Amino acid sequence: MYGKEIKKVLITKEEIASRVRELGEQITLDYRGEPITLVCTLRGASVFFADLIRQIKCDVEIDFIAVSSYGGGTNTSGEVKMVKDLSSPIQGKNIIIVEDIIDSGVTLSYLKKLLEARQPRSLKVCSLLDKPSRRKVEFEGDYIGFSIENEYVVGYGLDYNQHMRNLPEVCVLAPEVYGG
Numbered sequence: 001m002y003g004k005e006i007k008k009v010l011i012t013k014e015e016i017a018s019r020v021r022e023l024g025e026q027i028t029l030d031y032r033g034e035p036i037t038l039v040c041t042l043r044g045a046s047v048f049f050a051d052l053i054r055q056i057k058c059d060v061e062i063d064f065i066a067v068s069s070y071g072g073g074t075n076t077s078g079e080v081k082m083v084k085d086l087s088s089p090i091q092g093k094n095i096i097i098v099e100d101i102i103d104s105g106v107t108l109s110y111l112k113k114l115l116e117a118r119q120p121r122s123l124k125v126c127s128l129l130d131k132p133s134r135r136k137v138e139f140e141g142d143y144i145g146f147s148i149e150n151e152y153v154v155g156y157g158l159d160y161n162q163h164m165r166n167l168p169e170v171c172v173l174a175p176e177v178y179g180g
């Protein structure tokens with residue numbers, strides 16, 4: 001299967017697909033046919049995003065934003081910078097930010113504040129994964145796929161130094177890889 005850089009598969013393809021379907025159904029119900037703009041945070045959320053939008057039965061627009069918080073390795077630098085802004089204005093729109101993982105909470109706190117200032121009609125956050133034990137700032141997502149332990153994960157869009165995003169499962173990285 002995988003080489004020694006992967007400790008184990010944490011969430012299988014089937015588990016992901018079934019949870020993504022549930023999240024899509026929940027969002028569809030909550031917005032009752034109202035239009036939604038889904039904002040994909042590049043690059044980690046891209047795989048989740050592509051699957052999620054197809055499970056939402058509302059009038060959907062998509063947009064992309066990129067911010068960076070990680071200099072490299074497995075720990076956040078605590079600083080967030082905008083790398084690519086949205087292509088369209090969001091004033092008066094229902095926005096859902098789609099993220100791969102909430103870790104320290106720093107990235108999403110920054111993003112939410114940034115987008116809130118543009119006066120959307122509503123602003124929520126949907127994250128595939130959540131590591132609540134790692135928070136440095138208080139932050140709670142509105143839609144969470146899976147809450148996980150404090151282990152560094154890769155695959156299904158998530159990377160280690162830009163590698164392994166293409167693994168179809170969410171896997172735990174072997175601590176030897178990053179000296180953990």
Ligand code: IMP
Nearest residue numbers: 044076102103104105106107152153158
């Ligand atoms: P936060 O600002 O610390 O919440 O970091 C959020 C970002 O850190 C995520 O969007 C990911 O890109 C990255 N990240 C945090 N934990 C992991 C992990 O376990 N694997 C891969 N990326 C992670």
Ligand code: MG
Nearest residue numbers: 043044045100
């Ligand atoms: Mg990310």
